[in-house]
Amino acid sequence: MKKSNILNLIRYHSEKNEAGFRSEAYEIAREFDRAGDTQIAAYIMSLLSTADSMIPQSIESESPFLDRIVVETDMLLLPDSVKRDILGIVNAVNHRIGINKFLFEGPPGTGKTEAVKQLARILKRELFSVNTTVLVDSKLGQTAKNVAALFKEIEGFSCPERVLVLFDEIDALALDRTNPNDLREMGRATTEVLKGLDGLNANIMLVATTNLFKYFDRALTRRFDFVVDFDCYTQEDLMAIAERMLAKYLSKVDLATHDIRLFKKLMRLMEKIPHPGELQNLIKTSVAFSDPRDGSDYFRRLFRAICEGKEKSAEELKMAGFTVREIGILLQKSKSGVGRELLADKEAE
Numbered sequence: 001m002k003k004s005n006i007l008n009l010i011r012y013h014s015e016k017n018e019a020g021f022r023s024e025a026y027e028i029a030r031e032f033d034r035a036g037d038t039q040i041a042a043y044i045m046s047l048l049s050t051a052d053s054m055i056p057q058s059i060e061s062e063s064p065f066l067d068r069i070v071v072e073t074d075m076l077l078l079p080d081s082v083k084r085d086i087l088g089i090v091n092a093v094n095h096r097i098g099i100n101k102f103l104f105e106g107p108p109g110t111g112k113t114e115a116v117k118q119l120a121r122i123l124k125r126e127l128f129s130v131n132t133t134v135l136v137d138s139k140l141g142q143t144a145k146n147v148a149a150l151f152k153e154i155e156g157f158s159c160p161e162r163v164l165v166l167f168d169e170i171d172a173l174a175l176d177r178t179n180p181n182d183l184r185e186m187g188r189a190t191t192e193v194l195k196g197l198d199g200l201n202a203n204i205m206l207v208a209t210t211n212l213f214k215y216f217d218r219a220l221t222r223r224f225d226f227v228v229d230f231d232c233y234t235q236e237d238l239m240a241i242a243e244r245m246l247a248k249y250l251s252k253v254d255l256a257t258h259d260i261r262l263f264k265k266l267m268r269l270m271e272k273i274p275h276p277g278e279l280q281n282l283i284k285t286s287v288a289f290s291d292p293r294d295g296s297d298y299f300r301r302l303f304r305a306i307c308e309g310k311e312k313s314a315e316e317l318k319m320a321g322f323t324v325r326e327i328g329i330l331l332q333k334s335k336s337g338v339g340r341e342l343l344a345d346k347e348a349e
Contacts, residue, residue, distance in 0.1 A: 005031070030091060064134055065150040069127040069166065071117045077241040077276050078111055078230075085228045086115055090122055092226070098202045099225040103170075105213035106230030109277025112209040115230075116166050125164040125205060132172045136189075144188040147173065151196030160203040167208035171216065190217055197223040238273040239264065245280055249287040257295035262326050266299065269306050269320065282306075296329045303330045314341045 008024045029044040078086070092099040104112040120127035135146045157163050173189045197220075200206060208224070210216065221227065233241075243260060250258055267273055274282070282305055290298035317327045328338045 002031075026094070029087070065131055065146065065153060066128040066165070067131050069117065069120075069129050071121045071127055077244060078115065079232050079234070079237045081232055082111075082115070082228060082230060085226075086119065089119060089226065089228075093123060093205055096203075100202055100205050101197060101200065101224045102205075102207045103213075103221065103224040103227045104207060104209045104230060105227060106211070106232075107275060108211055109275035109279075110230035110233070111276055112230050113166070113168060115228075116164070116207045116209070119205075119207065120164045123164065123205070125162050127164050127166060129166045129168055132169065136172065141188065143173075144192045147189050147192035147196060151192075151199070154196075154204060154206075155199070155201055157201075157204065160201045164205045164207065167206060169210060170208040170220075171210045171212040190220065194219060194223060233275060235273055238276070238279065239267055241276055242267055242273065242279055242283065245276075245283045246287075249284055253287055253290070253298075254292060257299075259296075259299070262299060262322075262329065263302075265320070265322055265326065266302055266306060269303075299329055300332060314338050318342060 005024060005028050009021060009028075013021055025044060029040075032040045032044065089102055104115060106112060117127060119125075130150065135143060135150060137143050137146060154163075154165055170193070173193055197206070213221075213227075243263070246260075246263055247258070273279065283302070286302040286305060287298045289301055312330075314327050314331060314333075317330065318324075322330070324335050324338050324342070327333075328335050331338065333341075
């Protein structure tokens with residue numbers, strides 16, 4: 001960050017120039033991103049979007065194919081590589097050079113839809129989700145007609161620069177037209193999607209998501225300006241995300257014990273830490289269902305969920321690296337009781 005950035009921030013603040021202040025702050029975020037400090041860049045972007053008091057006016061739409069989505073502020077837990085791509089998308093859209101169609105691909109629970117919500121918040125756009133259950137119709141030829149009507153509705157927005165359209169699980173329509181098992185009806189629908197993307201207003205931002213990228217129609221893939229792969233979490237990424245999730249939920253609970261060392265050992269009991277969607281549910285329910293009178297109860301609930309109800313002995317836990325104190329917490333026994341059990345196991349060998 002340059003001295004001029006700091007001086008400009010102070011000047012814009014003193015002049016109460018909100019637009020100038022935000023523009024300078026976004027430029028600082030881009031500088032950090034270019035320097036490789038992606039986490040700082042993402043943090044600045046998050047602060048700016050959270051502090052944004054300029055709520056866009058309502059965009060009217062009575063289309064049966066589009067649902068307005070309320071965007072709520074929450075932490076975005078993504079690997080650094082995806083954060084860089086998300087920040088790049090923000091830059092690309094703000095440059096207004098016609099890059100406006102993006103595809104997010106990866107398994108369920110990897111944060112694709114949540115990332116779209118965050119983009120809508122950062123870019124101050126109203127978010128609309130395509131209702132594919134209404135689009136797909138059993139009548140011959142009707143699905144393709146519905147897709148054409150959908151894109152006509154999208155093109156009809158009076159303020160296209162303030163719209164973000166989410167085409168969640170677009171694979172429901174984007175089947176491979178060369179696949180002999182594909183239905184002719186869905187092939188027609190895919191063709192209409194291709195037409196709609198080709199004619200999309202450059203000011204309208206569209207993000208599609210898919211869990212089945214490898215089965216995608218290649219012609220459709222080429223219609224997107226950029227594809228983001230969300231299936232790139234390392235176990236270290238997931239451990240860091242798990243810690244942040246735990247801190248978030250424990251902050252809402254009284255008397256809970258925050259023992260990060262024990263938590264990490266529990267996470268390592270899993271052969272593979274799951275993606276954020278499943279991980280969040282695991283941690284959230286363990287904390288939510290815990291006994292408020294027992295600050296360690298969530299550890300036991302988490303332990304049982306990870307072990308899927310299968311009992312583990314004190315000796316097995318010791319072999320896994322748990323201390324006598326930690327074993328006592330998980331098995332709800334005193335340290336002396338755990339010690340006696342371990343001694344008995346050793347004598348029995």
